[in-house]
Each structure stands twice: as structure tokens, then as C-alpha cells.
Amino acid sequence: MARTFRQDADERILDRAAALFAQRGFAHTSLQALADAVGLSKAGLLHHFPSKEALYDAALNMGKVQGEALFDPALRLPVGPERDRLAVELLIDFALERPGLVALASRSITTLGSEEEDPADATGAFAFEVFGVDPESDDPERVARVAGMLGALVVLILVANHLGDKTTWRRHIISTCLDTLGHRSPGLPSTDHAQVEA
Numbered sequence: 001m002a003r004t005f006r007q008d009a010d011e012r013i014l015d016r017a018a019a020l021f022a023q024r025g026f027a028h029t030s031l032q033a034l035a036d037a038v039g040l041s042k043a044g045l046l047h048h049f050p051s052k053e054a055l056y057d058a059a060l061n062m063g064k065v066q067g068e069a070l071f072d073p074a075l076r077l078p079v080g081p082e083r084d085r086l087a088v089e090l091l092i093d094f095a096l097e098r099p100g101l102v103a104l105a106s107r108s109i110t111t112l113g114s115e116e117e118d119p120a121d122a123t124g125a126f127a128f129e130v131f132g133v134d135p136e137s138d139d140p141e142r143v144a145r146v147a148g149m150l151g152a153l154v155v156l157i158l159v160a161n162h163l164g165d166k167t168t169w170r171r172h173i174i175s176t177c178l179d180t181l182g183h184r185s186p187g188l189p190s191t192d193h194a195q196v197e198a
Helices: 007-024 031-040 040-049 052-075 083-095 098-111 120-130 140-163 166-181
Strands: none
Touching: 007 031, 007 040, 007 052, 007 098, 031 040, 031 052, 052 083, 052 098, 052 120, 083 098, 083 120, 083 140, 083 166, 098 120, 098 140, 120 140, 140 166
16 A cells, blocks of 8 residues: 555654654643754644644554554564564664654653553553563563663664664664663674683
């Protein structure tokens, strides 16, 4: 099915808006700041989305729909290193193209266990599900590794996008994420360094 110019434009708008929502939170993100971030006037932005709430909901929904479709192959595998590896690669490829959506989804990691309720929490919970983790009841080491990997991935994706060198950074991000999960990435040097005592 061919994509339209409008669909592409809306996805770019949603990704940039998601990045701003992730950075500032919904309540602290103004419509003017959103318009500035996406390169439109407020009227132009409201032509695409009738309100700030509609824009936020559309960004969450796009991340959810695209994430579910993206991770379907990984979810078909049993929990373990092979599933982790595929999920990391799929997530990184998606994140390099849509860093704002991934940043918004990762916001829920920082609010785990808090009273703050955010619709993004469901997206973050799905990310844990992809790696076969329940943050509330699973092994603390595994939860820490998955949360650490997701946090590192978001930061590294933002750096790669800022530097504009996605191709070079991709393999290093994969290696870092797999190392964080406890799986050494084949073909890349280990990040373990022997400590030298003085």
C-alpha cells in the first residue's frame, strides 16, 4: 500500500512532538512549543491535529501500532538470547527513524512505581513485555538489565541522530544493548575491561 505525503508529514510531526512530550511532559508542553518543534504555525499544527491532547494521543497510538507490528517476529520467539537480539535490532532500527516516539515510550521507565499516571505507561510496559519482563515481579537483575538497556538505547539513539551518523552508531548501539542484557555481541570487541591495580 503506497504511503501518501500527508501520512509521511503526520508521522514526522508526531515523532517531533513525541520527543518534546518526552522531554517536558504533557502538562509542561505548550501548543506553541509543539508548533515550533515541528516547524509549523499553531494554526498549521491545529490543521493536522485539533488539540494538544489529540496530538499526544495520536503520537502514543502511532508508537503502539507501529511497535506491535514491528515486534511481532520477536514475540513469536521464546524468551531468551535469540529473542533479545532480534528485539534489540528491531527496536534500534525503529528508534533511529523515530527517536521521538521511542523517547516518549521510554518516559514510562522513569515513572515506574510512581503515583503519576501517564498513558505512555502502556507503551513502556509493552517494551518490557517484548523482553519477557514484568518489572513488578521478575528477577531484579533482569529488570535492571532491561531497564538499563532501554535507557541506554534512548540516549545513544539521540546522540546518533544528533551527530547524523546512524550507520556507524547502529552496530555500537546494538553491542552496548546486548552487553547490558548480558549477551556479548558477536564480531565486536567486548566492553569488559580488565582492571589494573596501581
